Amino acid sequence: PIDWEKFLPAFTVGRPSPLLADLPDVQRLLEAEQAAGEETGAEAALATELAALAPAEQEERLLEHIRAQSAVVLGHASAEHVPPTAHFLEIGFDSLTAIDLRRRLSAATGVRLPAGLAFDHPTPARLARHLLTRLRGAGHGTAEERSADMLVQLYRHASENGTAAEAMGMLMEAARFRPSFQLPEELDRRPAPVRLSQGDRPLALMCLSPYVVPAGAHQYARFAAPFRDRLDVWALVHPGYEKGEPVPSDPDVVLRLHAQTVRECAGGKPVVLLGYSSGGWIAHGVAAHLEAMGEPPAAVVMVDSFSREVPFDHQVLNAMAQAQSQRLDFMRSGGEQLTAMGRYMRLFDGWAVPQIAAPTLLVRASEPMLADAADGDGRAAPPEHVDTIVEVAGNHYSMLEDHAGSTAAAVDSWLADVVTDPSGPAAPPDATTA
Template sequence: MLREAGTQGTSGEFMDLLMQASRFRPSFASPAGLRKAPSLVRLSRGATGAGLICFSSILSISGPHQYSRFASAFRGRRDVHAMAAPGFVRGEQLPSTTEAVVEAKAEAVLRHADGAPFVLLGHSSGGIFAHAVAGKLEEAGVFPEAVVLIDIYSHDDDAILGIQPGLSAGVDERQDTYVPVDDNRLLAMGAYFRLFAGWKPEAVKTPTLLVRAQEQFFDWTRATDGDWRSYWDLEHTALDVPGNHFTMMEQHARTTALAVEEWLDARP
C-alpha cells in the first residue's frame, strides 16, 4: 500500500491513514508505563572526548544502524551510542504524548551517562529528540556538552510538505538495505508524525551545531528566500558538508563525522 501510494503520488494521504490507525496501537503515557525502558546501543568506543548519544529518526527505516558509518569515524576517540524510538519493534508500546517519549529518553540518557559528559545528536527527525531531551535535562539541572542537529527539517510544516516526495522515495530506496519495513514500523512512523505535527522547539542553553547537506535531493524551495537547506530558528552555529539528506550519513558519513568532531574539539 505504501509503494502504491508513492506510485499514485498520494504518499501524504497514506501517511494520514497511518497517523489515524496508529491510535489503536498499545501506548504508554509516562516512562513508568513502559514495559521496557529505552536502551542504548554502543557503536564506537573511545576516551578522548565527551560521548555522543544519537537519536534515531521517526522514519520507518530508522534505528541505531543509521549511525553505524558515522560512528566508525570516532573509534578510538569518542564513545558513540544510539537510541531507538519506542514502538518500532513488534510488541513495543508507542507514546501517547510527546512528553511521554521525551521523558523516557531523558531518563535513559541520565542512567547511561551516570555523571559523565555527553553530547546529544540527531539526524533528520532524530534532531527533535536531541533538542527536546536537552531541554528536559536542563529543567533537571543537567546540561549536555552540546546538541548536534544534522539536516533537520522536522520543525518546519512547509518543509515537511515540500520534502515528502523526496523523503518517500529515499525511504523506499533504502527499505531493503536498512531494516525490513513491516506494519509495526509503518504505524510507528505514523504515530510519531501525528504526535510531533506542529512541534516547535523551545530555546535551550546548550550550545547547538546545525550540520547541513550541500546537495539538494528534492524539488522544493522556500517561498520566502529560496533557500532549500536545513535551518534552525534558535541560536546555533551552522556548517555545510558534502552529500544530500541521506548520503551525508552514508557514503559521506566520515566527512560529516570529522566536521562534527572538529567543531566539538574547538569548543572551550
C-alpha cells in the same frame, strides 16, 4: 542513490561494464558474487551437513559459519574477532556489509533473507537461533505479518508515486488504535541503546534516531566509525517500533524516557546530543529535559534537521519520500514501524519547541534532494534555534552514507572548538567509511 543489487545484473546482462566496475559499491557487489560462486560447493555441503546434525549441533555449526562469514565481510583474518555475543553494529557493520552477510547466508542456507538481517538479529548467537528456526520450517509468515507487508507495500507505492503525504494520513489514523504508555515506568522493557564506539575522551555522544522510517541505530553506523576507540558513541531508538512495544501517549513521556537513558549511558561524562533529520528535534527536546533536571548537555547537534515553522515544499517532500522508499528493505517489523511513525508524526506535529541554553550546531547537506526545484534550493528549510551552521558533502541521505566521514569530521571539529579538545585527529574532510 542506486540499488546496485537490482541495477547491476540488468545493466550488465549483455556484457560487463568497465565504467561501472570502478565504482566502490559495484566492486564490493562483484567481489561478493565472485566469492559466492567460488563457495557454492562448500555452501551446498553446509546445508547437507546441517540436515544431518542434531538440533544443538545445528545451532553451534550455524554460529560458527556466521562468525566466519562476518569476519570475512569485515576484513578480519579469523572468526575470533567476532565473538558470539558481539553486537554487529558495534564491531563495524553498516548497510553495505549487512547486505554482504545476508547474501552469503542466503546462499549457504537456501533461505531468502531480508536486507537488514544483521540489524534485526544483532548478534551472531541471536542470528544463529533465528536461522535455525527458519531452516526448521517456521517463520514463513503469519497472517499478521502478511498484513504488515501489505502496509509496507502500500506506503512504498505511495512514496514512489508522489502521494506520500496521503499515505502518512493513513498511518497516522491507524496509529490511533495502538496501545500506548503514559509513564516510562509502564514499559516492561525499554528500547536498548546500542554502543557504536568506546573511547577515552571525556565526552559521550548520544545519537537519537529519526522517527521517520526506516529508523534505527544502523543509520549511525558509518558516522560512528571515525570515532571508534576515541569517543563513546551511543545510538538510542524510540519506543513503539518493535513488535509488542506500546507507543508514547505524548511527546513528554518519550523525551523523559530518553533523558533517563542518556544519563545512564553517559557514566558521568559530559553529554552531546545528536539527532539526524526528525531526530534533531528529539535531541533538542531531550536537552530541554536535561536542563530542567539540572544536568544540561554540553551541546546539541542537528544533522540536516528541518524547520518546524516553514512547511516542506511539496516537490522536495516527494523527492525525499522516493529516496526513502529505496531504503525500506532495512525496515524491520514493518507494520509496527510505519504506524509508530504515524504516531510520532501526530505527536510532534503541534509540539511547542522549548528554548535551550546548550550551544547548537546544524550540519546541513549541501546537495539538494530535488535538483530542478522551481522554488527555493531543493532542500527543506533549516531548523530554528541553531547557533552555528556548517555544510557538508552529500544530500539528506548520502551525508550519513557515502559521505558519513565528512559529516563526522564536521561534528568532531565543532566539538573540539566548543566542548573539549580532541585526543586524536578528525576524519579527513572527504573521507568515506564502509
